[in-house]
Amino acid sequence: MKRNTIQRSLTLEAVQQLKSHPTAEEVYYAVAEKHPTISRGTVYRNLNELSESGEIRKMEIPSGADHFDHRCHDHYHVRCLKCGKVFDLDMEYIPDLEKSVKDVGGFKLSGYDLVFKGICPECSASSGQSAHTGAEKPVNNRKRRDENEKYHNT
Numbered sequence: 001m002k003r004n005t006i007q008r009s010l011t012l013e014a015v016q017q018l019k020s021h022p023t024a025e026e027v028y029y030a031v032a033e034k035h036p037t038i039s040r041g042t043v044y045r046n047l048n049e050l051s052e053s054g055e056i057r058k059m060e061i062p063s064g065a066d067h068f069d070h071r072c073h074d075h076y077h078v079r080c081l082k083c084g085k086v087f088d089l090d091m092e093y094i095p096d097l098e099k100s101v102k103d104v105g106g107f108k109l110s111g112y113d114l115v116f117k118g119i120c121p122e123c124s125a126s127s128g129q130s131a132h133t134g135a136e137k138p139v140n141n142r143k144r145r146d147e148n149e150k151y152h153n154t
């Protein structure tokens, strides 16, 4: 197990430095940038070990890749529907939310992930214009077409 220690701390370091809730793939690229000999499998295995031991947190995103979080205390997230990035939300943690479940339906609850969704500032800045011009885009074409038709009609 000793021989894995370096790779393990490299993986942990990468998650802590990225701070962006990276996916396993992103962690792998960050590690491989500095240590090209490390294999994808090694990084993935270390990510799993680190999240099992509680040094990082694995966030399972429905219909998306797992993300890894360098912050282990309880907090909530918001995920951008456009770029898929996950950010921390600055909000009070709701204690004992699972206690408000009236009927667990036979489940033994082990916790929950609360992920809000929306469009991040970066994405809304880059798509802000196109969202409004969506209905107006044929204006220029129409004008040109009208002119063409006029030309053909006369």
Ligand SMILES: [Zn+2]
Pocket (backbone or CB within 6 Å): 080, 081, 082, 083, 084, 085, 119, 120, 121, 122, 123, 124
């Ligand atoms: Zn985004």
Ligand SMILES: [Zn+2]
Pocket (backbone or CB within 6 Å): 021, 069, 070, 071, 075, 076, 077, 087, 088
């Ligand atoms: Zn987080």
